[in-house]
Structure formats: structure tokens, C-alpha cells
Amino acid sequence: MNTGREDRETLPAEVQQLVDALQSSAADDADELLLTRIQASRAAGVRVLVPVPVVDTESAEELERAWTRARVSVLVAGVAATALIALYRPITAPSAVNIAPLAASVPAASVSPASPAADGVGASNAMAALLSPWPRVAYAQQPAGGRAGPYSSISGLNADRVVPGVRSYVRLSANAYHDALPHEAYEMAVDTVRLGGRRALRxxxxxxxxxxxxxxxRTDTLWLDRMSFHxxxxxxDLEAMRIDQDFTDSLLTERVSMFPLMASQPTRRPAQRPFSWRQTIRFDRSRLFVVxxxxxxxxxxxxxxxxxxxxxxxxxxxxxxMFALGPAGFRNARVVGIDTVQLFWGRVxxxxxxxxxxxxxxxxxxSRETGETLLTQGPLDVNYPESRSxxxxxxPERNxxxxVRRAR
Incomplete structure (x- = not known):
């Protein structure tokens, strides 16, 4: 048993006496009365010395060797994780819906840790926010009372209102260290095609x-049923990686393939597929599934x-x-008013x-006239709590x- 302090100094005389008494009875199991007293003392905040067996030299050496092996394993895993992050970190230009509230806007007194089972929401972290299609900065601190229940599923979709063509976007992001700076530029092309004999929006x-x-x-191609928008x-397509997702009315099947890139031919992939995986996720068929x-x-x-x-x-x-991870959930949307947006060609x-x-x-x-989204505002991820697209x-605006001049 341990008879000294962690700093190897000699124990006070009265404490040493107690240690000696405990040593003399260490071979005997503590009776119920002693256990009750120890538990009561600990509950009152009093530190209680109890007999602790000392690990012999051989066991200690074996424990040290096991600990060394564990540290090496953790190091290897860490290097692999770092390499994966380094591979995809430049992809900070997401085609993602940013619907997370800013964590700093939630008063500390009114939040509580979210349960992983509550609405399928788990704790966020920096890499999660980097890769999330629906960044959730404050999900680890949900307001007391939780989220409101879902509204009725959206309805009344009219494909004739979707105007084919190419739109260009720019996203600006800011954080505690800099004002809004250009973060990414991307294009969205919409047209009508046939997929497996059915009309589809691409x-x-x-x-x-x-x-x-x-x-x-990076290119992200999505086909929607032209009537139901499912x-x-x-x-x-992302250089060395390709992700294929197929949907039924309630199932998402995903196949991920990793291709090695040749230094001499960076744009070509070999026929071999050295690494791939597949998974299936079920979602609620009663709501339009937005990906x-x-x-x-x-x-x-x-x-x-x-x-x-x-x-x-x-x-x-x-x-x-990019990847289909996590359970299916929902988002509520509502019209709360009318604004005007000043763009290059006028105010809308x-x-x-x-x-x-x-x-x-x-x-x-x-836009009230065309239905085009002119501006989105909200956090991008934990690194950029302010972002606009x-x-x-x-x-295709006419009116x-x-x-109006900006205020100076």
C-alpha cells in the first residue's frame, strides 16, 4: 500500500499513525460500519485515506510498456486524422445551407447541454462544423425547452417557376479577427433533363x-424529380474522391470511392478502386428531403x-x-416580413x-417576383460566425x- 505523499515527503505523525493502523488491517475487508463512515466523510468533503495495494515492479514495468504502446497507437491515429483533415481542409467552400444560430447569442444562463438523442443532435466541434451541410454552431447549447416541433411539410411546389440558367454567388465571412472577406465563389446551373425515363431538374x-x-x-450534381422535387x-466529384448518392422515397444509399491521383496525370483516375465504402440512411418520407x-x-x-x-x-x-452521416431531422421555415436588397443592378x-x-x-x-434567393445571412461554421452569400x-429580375443611398 502507499504510505507516502505524491511529492514523496514524510507524512505528519498523526497521519502516519493512521496509515500504520490501516496497514495492520489491510488484509481484512472493511466492515459495513467503516464503509458507511468513509462514504459519509467523502460526502461531507473530507479526504479519507484507505489502503491501496502497491503494484509490484514487474507489473509496473508491464503497465508502462502497455501505456507506451497505447500512446504510439494514439499518435498513429492522430497522424492519420490530421492527414485526412489536411486533404479536405481546402474545401472550405461548401455548397451548404447555413442555418446554425450563433452560439454567442445564446445567454449562458438559459442553456443546457443538449442530449445526443434530442432531435438527433449531438455536440458540435471544429471539424464537424467544417464538414457539415447544415452547420450548427450552437447545437451544444440548446435554449431551455428545446426546439419547436415541425410545421406541416412544404407543399404547392411549381416547377414552372424554376428558371433554367446559371447563377453566380460570392460568400463573405468574418470572425473575431477580421471583418467580412471574400470566402468563396461558386456557380449554380439549373436545367431540365431526363433521368431513367423521367423528367428531372438537374x-x-x-x-x-x-x-x-x-x-x-469541386462539382456537386443533383437530380430532382421535376414534379415532386424529391x-x-x-x-x-472532388479530385481523388467521388461520392454517389441514390434516393428512394425514404432511403438514401451512399457509395464513396477514393482514387489515387497520378503526379504526371493529375486529372485522370486509374481504373482501380483501392478504397470504398457504402451506407444506407432512412429519412421521413412525409417531408421533402433537402440535401x-x-x-x-x-x-x-x-x-x-x-x-x-x-x-x-x-x-x-x-x-x-459531403458524406451522409447522422440521423434524419427537420428544419422549420417561415416568412416573417418583406425587405429590400440592393444589388449591382438595382434594389429588389x-x-x-x-x-x-x-x-x-x-x-x-x-425575391418576391422570381423566387431567387438574393442573400443569405448567418454563421458559416464555428470559425466564421458571421457570413453572407x-x-x-x-x-432573371424585371421589376x-x-x-436608396447608404447611410454614411
Whole structure:
């Protein structure tokens, strides 16, 4: 048993006497009365000395060797995780819906740790926010009382309101260290095609800057049923990686393939697939399942928005922008008023649509005339709690309001 202090100094005489007494009876099990007294003393905050067996030299050496092996294993795992993050960290240009409330906006006195089982929401972290299609900065601190229940599923979608063409966007982000700076530039091309004999809307989102890895742009292609707007298929091409997702009315099947890139031919993939995996996730068929920011832009353009409108969509609660991770959940959306947005070509009247997630909602400004999303405002991730995404080209707008000078 240990008879000294951790700093190896001699114990006080009265304490040493107690230690000696304990040593003399260490071979005997503590009776019920002693255990009761020890527990009462600990509950009162009093430190209680109890006999502790000393590990012999051979056991100690074996324990040290096991601990060394464990540390080496952790180090190897850490290096692998770091390499994975380094591989995809340049992809900070997400085609993602940013609907997270800012954690700092939630008073500390009114929050409590969220249960992992509550609405399928787990604790956020920096890498999770980096990869999440629905960044959730404050999910680890949900307001007391939790989120409101889902509204009725959105309805009344009209594909004729979706105008084919290419739109260009720029995102600006800010944090505690700098004001809003250009963060990414991307394009969204929408057209009508046939997929497996059925008419479909095709949405191709191309990230132009910043360019990841070897400079090849990331493309995200999504096919929607033209009548119901339910997703049919999705493909993400990212140099050495390809993600294929297929949808039924309630199932998402994902296949991920990793291809080694040749230094001499950076744009070509070998036929061999050295690494791949597959998974299936079930979602609620009663709500339209929205899988990306670009899809939500198209859905909003097809909705009959009006004062007081509200509806609910399905999303994945997982912590990834590219991969299908986490259980299915929902987001509530509602029209709360009318704003105007000043763009390069004039001022446009827009619906103010709020996306709710339990805290301060994300704000999307949607043109009343065309249904195009002109501006999104809200946190991007834990690194950028302030972010705005502007439509800068491709708006099929005809009616413009008189410009108003900015306040100086």
C-alpha cells in the first residue's frame, strides 16, 4: 500500500499513525460500519485515506510498456486524422445551407447541454462544423425547452417557376479577427433533363474559388424529380474522391470511392478502386428531403411564398457537408416580413424567410417576383460566425425599385 505523499515527503505523525493502523488491517475487508463512515466523510468533503495495494515492479514495468504502446497507437491515429483533415481542409467552400444560430447569442444562463438523442443532435466541434451541410454552431447549447416541433411539410411546389440558367454567388465571412472577406465563389446551373425515363431538374454547383488540392474545381450534381422535387441522385466529384448518392422515397444509399491521383496525370483516375465504402440512411418520407444549399435555393424559387407562409423540410443532422452521416431531422421555415436588397443592378423587394434551428434563425431574402434567393445571412461554421452569400449574376429580375443611398 502507499504510505507516502505524491511529492514523496514524510507524512505528519498523526497521519502516519493512521496509515500504520490501516496497514495492520489491510488484509481484512472493511466492515459495513467503516464503509458507511468513509462514504459519509467523502460526502461531507473530507479526504479519507484507505489502503491501496502497491503494484509490484514487474507489473509496473508491464503497465508502462502497455501505456507506451497505447500512446504510439494514439499518435498513429492522430497522424492519420490530421492527414485526412489536411486533404479536405481546402474545401472550405461548401455548397451548404447555413442555418446554425450563433452560439454567442445564446445567454449562458438559459442553456443546457443538449442530449445526443434530442432531435438527433449531438455536440458540435471544429471539424464537424467544417464538414457539415447544415452547420450548427450552437447545437451544444440548446435554449431551455428545446426546439419547436415541425410545421406541416412544404407543399404547392411549381416547377414552372424554376428558371433554367446559371447563377453566380460570392460568400463573405468574418470572425473575431477580421471583418467580412471574400470566402468563396461558386456557380449554380439549373436545367431540365431526363433521368431513367423521367423528367428531372438537374442542379450543378461548381466551386470556383478557393480551388482545393491540385486546383481542380469541386462539382456537386443533383437530380430532382421535376414534379415532386424529391431527390433522385447526387454525385460529388472532388479530385481523388467521388461520392454517389441514390434516393428512394425514404432511403438514401451512399457509395464513396477514393482514387489515387497520378503526379504526371493529375486529372485522370486509374481504373482501380483501392478504397470504398457504402451506407444506407432512412429519412421521413412525409417531408421533402433537402440535401444541399443549392437544392434549397431551387425549392424556394418553386414555392408560393406569401405573408404568414410556413413549412418544414427534412435534412440530415449529421456533421458532414459531403458524406451522409447522422440521423434524419427537420428544419422549420417561415416568412416573417418583406425587405429590400440592393444589388449591382438595382434594389429588389424580397421575402424575409427565417430557417429555425432552436436559437437565432438564419435569414434568407427571396425575391418576391422570381423566387431567387438574393442573400443569405448567418454563421458559416464555428470559425466564421458571421457570413453572407450574395447572388451577383444570373438574376432573371424585371421589376426594380428606386435605389436608396447608404447611410454614411
Amino acid at each position: 442542379i450543378v454547383t461548381t466551386t470556383l474559388a478557393p480551388r482545393p488540392l491540385r486546383g481542380l474545381p 431527390p433522385l441522385r447526387r454525385r460529388i 444541399s444549399e443549392s437544392m434549397l435555393r431551387v425549392v424556394l424559387s418553386a414555392l408560393p411564398l406569401r405573408a404568414g407562409w410556413r413549412g418544414s423540410i427534412g435534412v440530415l443532422e449529421g456533421e458532414s457537408r 423587394e424580397a421575402w424575409r424567410v427565417e430557417l429555425e434551428s432552436g436559437g437565432e434563425p438564419e435569414r434568407w431574402l427571396v 450574395w447572388l451577383i449574376e444570373g438574376l 426594380r425599385l428606386v435605389p
